[in-house]
Amino acid sequence: MPAILETRGLSKTYRKGSVLIPVLRDVSLEVCQGEFLAIVGRSGSGKSTLLNLVGGLDTPTGGSVYVRGVDIASQGKAGLARHRRGTVGFVFQSFNLIPSRTALENVSLALAFGEHPASDRARRAEEVLRSVGLGHRLGHRPGEMSGGEAQRVAVARALANAPDVLLADEPTGNLDSATSGEIAELLRGLNDDRGLTVLMVTHEEPLAAHVAHRIVKLHDGRLAPQERIAGRSDPKDRREAS
Amino acid sequence: MRFADVYRLANANLWRTKLRTALTTLGVIIGIGALVSMVSFGVGIQKNVTDEITENELFTALQVTPADLDLEGIMSGDVSAMAERREDAASLDDDAVERMRDLPGVTLAFPEDRFPATLRVGERETRASVQVLPAGIGLHSPFDELSAGRFFETDVERSVILSPRVLREVGFRLDAPDRASGTRESGAGSDRRTVSADSLLGREVKLATSVIDGRRLALAAVEGELPVRQVETTLTIVGIRERPTGFGTASFASDVIVPSGTAAEIPRLDFTSAWDLLRPDGLDRGYVRVHVRAQSMQDVYSVRDEIRSMGFSVLALADQLEAFRRQFLILDTMLGAVGTIALFVASLGIVNTMVTSILERTREIGIMKAVGGSEGDIKRIFFVEAGTIGLVGGALGLALGWVVTRVANVVMNYHLRPEGLAAVDLFHMPAWLLLGALSFSVLVSLLAGVYPAARAARVEPVEALRHD
Ligand SMILES: Nc1ncnc2c1ncn2[C@@H]1O[C@H](COP(=O)(O)OP(=O)(O)O)[C@@H](O)[C@H]1O
Ligand SMILES: [Mg+2]
DSSP states (O other): OOEEEEEEEEEEEEEETTEEEEEEEEEEEEEETTOEEEEEOOTTSSHHHHHHHHTTSSOOSEEEEEETTEEGGGGHHHHHHHIIIIIEEEEOTTOOOOTTSOHHHHHHHHHHHSSSOGGGHHHHHHHHHHHTTOTTOTTOOGGGSOHHHHHHHHHHHHHHTOOSEEEEESTTTTSOHHHHHHHHHHHHHHHHHHOOEEEEEESOHHHHHHHOSEEEEEETTEEOOOOOOOOSOOHHHHHHHO | OOHHHHHHHHHHHHHHTHHHHHHHHHHHHHHHHHHHHHHHHHHHHHHHHHHHHHHTTGGGEEEEEETTSOHHHHHTTOTHHHHOOOTTOOOOOHHHHHHHHTSTTEEEEEEOEEEEEEEEETTEEEEEEEEEEOGGGGGSTTSSOOSEEOOOSSSSSOEEEEOHHHHHHTTEEESSSOHHHHHOOOGGGGGSEEEOHHHHTTOEEEEEEEEEOGGGGGGHHHHSSOOEEEEEEEEEEEEEOOOOOSTTOGGGOOSEEEEHHHHHHSOOOOHHHHHHHHSSSOOOOOOSOEEEEESSHHHHHHHHHHHHHTTEEEEEHHHHHHHHHHHHHHHHHHHHHHHHHHHHHHHHHHHHHHHHHHHHTHHHHHHHHHTTOOHHHHHHHHHHHHHHHHHHHHHHHHHHHHHHHHHHHHHHHHHHOOTTOOOOOOOOOOHHHHHHHHHHHHHHHHHHHHHHHHHHHTOOHHHHHOOO
């Protein structure tokens, strides 16, 4: 399987006065096309930092992120914006929806920044919302929805511009266990049914084991030796089996 | 991101904080309102004066004076010009007037000539200054408009043109629009007859002038006073004309006008003739001033140079035009500066509103960046917000300025207008002022948006999205 996404020697160091705080150290990682990769680790281990670097929301102090072999930093800030717009889709723990806008408007906003034709935007927004099971909540604002519904809107928004990789940072962190399961199933379904590449961060190892093909562990900003934590079978194996 | 999307986002943001947006816009409205009403006052005054000059054909008018009095030098503040008398000065006599009349591009040349006289109508009389004018001036402003009757057809007809004011003094009140007396109705008006202007046409009046009795001049030393005798001349009223009151019409502000040929036959005692009596040669009737009209603006300068080369001083109002325009530019700039200060205060309001808004919307900016918004997109959204405030504030400011100037015009006309004068529009809002003020409002607002927009674009998405 070709690597769609790759990090090489990625590090991030914060500076507090004269003290250097290394948050991420020399992280090299490959994500294959169609793979569901989970990154686990304790709180503060650097998972979000890694995901933000991969998503082009933050810039590393060392190393690089490659998409199909191309350094995402090579095209400057505009290139990073393009990366966030078209290559990745973000789902956050705290949803990060705009409270004053309806589900449809939140999804449309992402489409407005993307390349989707303006005339088709409303139809496309509705389409992705239906695909995550929210056809009946189009006109609702985030405050009028349950946590699970809000996170579905966030997933729909992340999917709107048809990204290559879905980046999910603790997508179930703010949800009760039943709803967590639903969101996990949704992500797994997207991976299974559409072959969407997913990179998910979580501190819940059982959840990761349930949805991911492969799990890597971060410990104090370092990738733990590639110990294989039991996940689902490889997408390749699965495809061969079916 | 397309402009339509940027505009929609900016607009939605402005609507979300209606009160704040309204107050900020109000600042711009007041600033632009102040700016346009101030400048439109300067422009209005200038327009009034310029229109007056153009209407009265003063740009084609030249005033010729003897060169021994350097009028131009005095006008430009050179006091020494007054003392410096030129000995070789050409005399401004009938011959000189004739030569000016013959110059190409000259339509009219006549001396300024006035003399005092007593106007008698029936039993009543009044003192008046009589102005002597050629019939030819009747084609030109301000003599081409009379309240009644006509101007002189020949220079020798025995006619007179009177003003309503002098007619009032001899007991005739005109029923035509005559504001000055209309406001002061009193008992004194009882012996005045209200008549129509037309009914006075064709009526005979007498003009009494004083002359020195030459035969008794020898006795003057013995009697201790000049032997003066009065001579009456009978003239027919052919026209009634309001005394002009506008700018630059002082030379033509007269109550009694007589044609030049007729005036030459009226015996009179004026300074020139008194000098004639005392001077040995007795013939040099030099005029104080000669009025010349050029055919067009283009002829003014060549005519001016020709007359100068004849050895006279020439004053052309057209010469003053440039200096005049410059002075108004200074006035407009000063008035505009006051309005601009108001607008700059308003622009601080925009900066304040936008920065506050960015602090509140940090998370939203982070979200926009996370879903693919570039720094340019974010910048444009805030620019358009600022620009919209400037455009809407500017447009409403123009409306406010218009209302203010209309009200101020009524109030100022009511309090400041001299009696008997028609209301004038003291304010003028030409298209360039409206468009200029609107563009200025948008420009200043966009400038006010530069810092907030840059600040919004710099928001770090990771910081903005960090969950609380
Ligand atoms: N701006 C920052 N300045 C200093 N330290 C930071 C900053 N952002 C994150 N960190 C630190 O980096 C570490 C990793 O953070 P994070 O990636 O959010 O961990 P995780 O998502 O695994 O809980 C934490 O110890 C956090 O305190
Ligand atoms: Mg985290």
